Amino acid sequence: MTNETSDEAFAALTRRQIDSAYRLAWAILGDSGDADDATQDAFAQAWRNRRSLRDPDRFDAWFGKILVNACREKLRKRERRKVRSLEETDDPATADSTDQVSSRDAVDRALNGLDADHRIVIVLRYWADMTVDEIAERIEVRPGTVKSRLHYALRSMRPRLEDFR
Amino acid sequence: MNRHRHIDETLETRVRTVLHRAIVPPSTPEYLRYRIASMSADTIPARRGASWRQRLVPRRTRRDAVAVRVAAAALLIAALFVTGGMIWNSRVNPVVAAPTFSGPVFDDGAVMFPQIRPNGVAYTYVDGKGLYLTSDFGATWSSARQIPAGNSARDHLWDIGTIDFADAEHGWLTRVANDPSGSSVVEYRTADGGVTWASTAMTTFSGSTTDQDFVTASQHFVDAMNGRLIVAPAGAKDGDSSCRTFLTVNGGAWVGPRIGACIGRLPEVTWMSGTLGFAHASSSGDAAIRVTTDGGATWVSGSLAGTWARPEVQLLVSGSGGLVAVVRDAGGDATLPVQVMRSTDGGRNWLRDHELVAPRGGDASVQGNLSASSPSRWVGTFRADQMMVSDDEGRTWTPLGSSLGDAQGLVWWDDLHGIVRGVVSGASDTTPARAQVFVTDDGGRSWRPVTF
Numbered sequence: 001m002t003n004e005t006s007d008e009a010f011a012a013l014t015r016r017q018i019d020s021a022y023r024l025a026w027a028i029l030g031d032s033g034d035a036d037d038a039t040q041d042a043f044a045q046a047w048r049n050r051r052s053l054r055d056p057d058r059f060d061a062w063f064g065k066i067l068v069n070a071c072r073e074k075l076r077k078r079e080r081r082k083v084r085s086l087e088e089t090d091d092p093a094t095a096d097s098t099d100q101v102s103s104r105d106a107v108d109r110a111l112n113g114l115d116a117d118h119r120i121v122i123v124l125r126y127w128a129d130m131t132v133d134e135i136a137e138r139i140e141v142r143p144g145t146v147k148s149r150l151h152y153a154l155r156s157m158r159p160r161l162e163d164f165r
Numbered sequence: 166m167n168r169h170r171h172i173d174e175t176l177e178t179r180v181r182t183v184l185h186r187a188i189v190p191p192s193t194p195e196y197l198r199y200r201i202a203s204m205s206a207d208t209i210p211a212r213r214g215a216s217w218r219q220r221l222v223p224r225r226t227r228r229d230a231v232a233v234r235v236a237a238a239a240l241l242i243a244a245l246f247v248t249g250g251m252i253w254n255s256r257v258n259p260v261v262a263a264p265t266f267s268g269p270v271f272d273d274g275a276v277m278f279p280q281i282r283p284n285g286v287a288y289t290y291v292d293g294k295g296l297y298l299t300s301d302f303g304a305t306w307s308s309a310r311q312i313p314a315g316n317s318a319r320d321h322l323w324d325i326g327t328i329d330f331a332d333a334e335h336g337w338l339t340r341v342a343n344d345p346s347g348s349s350v351v352e353y354r355t356a357d358g359g360v361t362w363a364s365t366a367m368t369t370f371s372g373s374t375t376d377q378d379f380v381t382a383s384q385h386f387v388d389a390m391n392g393r394l395i396v397a398p399a400g401a402k403d404g405d406s407s408c409r410t411f412l413t414v415n416g417g418a419w420v421g422p423r424i425g426a427c428i429g430r431l432p433e434v435t436w437m438s439g440t441l442g443f444a445h446a447s448s449s450g451d452a453a454i455r456v457t458t459d460g461g462a463t464w465v466s467g468s469l470a471g472t473w474a475r476p477e478v479q480l481l482v483s484g485s486g487g488l489v490a491v492v493r494d495a496g497g498d499a500t501l502p503v504q505v506m507r508s509t510d511g512g513r514n515w516l517r518d519h520e521l522v523a524p525r526g527g528d529a530s531v532q533g534n535l536s537a538s539s540p541s542r543w544v545g546t547f548r549a550d551q552m553m554v555s556d557d558e559g560r561t562w563t564p565l566g567s568s569l570g571d572a573q574g575l576v577w578w579d580d581l582h583g584i585v586r587g588v589v590s591g592a593s594d595t596t597p598a599r600a601q602v603f604v605t606d607d608g609g610r611s612w613r614p615v616t617f
Contacts, residue, residue: 026190
């Protein structure tokens with residue numbers, strides 16, 4: 001990836017990932033605007049860091065990390081906004097409604113109850129059907145950490161999924 | 166131990182099932198695809214953590230630019246006052262030397278969703294080849310290989326979204342540019358099907374905040390004379406009072422801008438015909454739709470009856486019984502039936518009329534593949550890419566006998582003649598290289614690819 005020809009090859013690699021990247025970002029973030037931003041940010045960052053991709057065959061895994069990081073950044077900003085709004089209101093009723101979803105949408109409620117790291121492993125494991133080892137590589141943690149996050153996240157989601165029958 | 170393991174496995178299975186049912190991402194927005202596909206080493210700024218504009222313009226230059234903008238705005242206001250807002254009418258449009266287009270290279274055959282204008286002319290954009298027009302239902306196509314020069318190839322692709330043709334010869338294209346002296350709108354016109362273009366620098370203005378970029382535009386002509394152009398700041402949402410609207414009543418001499426509310430999330434206004442259009446006004450949990458029946462001059466804000474997580478209008482038609490919308494809930498359970506809703510008061514109130522019935526073995530979600538060739542004749546693409554037709558507002562469906570993979574942007578001239586972007590059925594959705602434009606002249610029973 002050191003010359004113009006390589007840039008063209010890199011462009012071709014990125015174009016093949018647009019749809020799958022947007023789908024995954026949307027699945028993790030659950031919001032079209034945030035998914036737009038995260039997808040675009042991820043591709044922009046991929047272009048900036050393209051020299052660090054030594055093996056084009058590893059593009060999917062390499063870009064996957066960038067995308068998940070972009071989504072994590074979005075989720076954390078969302079969490080900070082949520083914390084700030086709670087601090088500003090001090091109103092328990094408002095605090096209870098921060099999910100801003102309908103009561104029917106049990107899945108959003110369940111996912112919204114998780115922090116960024118737990119939400120990501122749940123979506124990667126049970127929506128994207130990735131293995132624990134694949135997730136570990138994607139988010140750059142040990143497989144044991146993935147298992148631990150999955151365990152905690154599932155335990156946290158269980159009561160919220162009672163509505164979803 | 167075994168019991169715990171059994172519980173975990175049950176819970177895992179349940180979570181997997183629930184997520185697969187509930188999380189159904191929409192198609193990638195076309196504008197996002199263009200933006201990403203046109204990225205290159207030259208268009209990506211090195212610094213992070215700032216807006217696109219901040220990355221491109223040094224801080225000191227931006228500060229200096231404020232004074233320039235204030236002066237420019239004062240001059241503009243003075244000019245408007247003196248001329249009664251008609252200063253653009255008097256401009257002489259220089260003919261733009263139109264360079265041969267050389268855009269970013271997509272995979273071979275990548276095409277834009279075809280568009281059909283009110284008077285029957287249709288156009289599409291074929292990457293690496295340019296703009297193509299047809300006025301005979303797709304039988305023959307003329308090539309407008311040259312389009313006005315932009316700052317970069319990326320600009321070209323974005324500009325395509327603001328092209329509008331009133332007939333096979335007369336078209337408009339708008340470009341919004343942002344630089345330290347302010348944001349500017351440049352209008353290009355063609356009277357020969359896109360072979361040559363004349364430009365008019367419409368205006369320069371500053372945003373409500375000094376670093377606000379005006380990056381999106383929606384242009385719509387009801388006919389060859391009457392058009393509306395809306396320019397929005399980046400990230401503008403429905404109801405924001407920050408959009409600039411220009412009007413023309415004589416085919417391109419624009420008056421404006423008038424500052425007003427943004428409609429929907431530009432440029433995502435969907436036009437079903439020259440006069441009928443809608444925009445999603447909803448955020449999560451807020452079931453609202455904006456509808457216009459007069460080409461965008463006035464908008465009605467309507468509420469959808471029932472509980473919705475994220476309503477998504479797939480189709481809007483105007484018939485003798487009022488307005489009919491097909492709405493799915495994109496934020497809730499994907500297995501919930503798609504609702505056919507009716508409004509008899511011009512779009513203010515929407516009541517559930519009946520459920521759209523999925524064809525046997527089909528998927529009722531019909532994401533993005535539902536179209537109407539007339540108010541009562543709907544065509545959908547369902548599971549296994551099967552195209553089906555309904556003449557009773559989605560209650561029953563009959564196979565058309567044709568199939569196209571990833572059929573998107575299906576639009577109709579009439580009940581017989583239609584056009585769509587699709588791929589040959591059976592191709593993997595990871596091979597957009599095979600995307601082509603197809604036309605039909607038998608109501609969708611057979612489709613033939615267009616060779617550009």
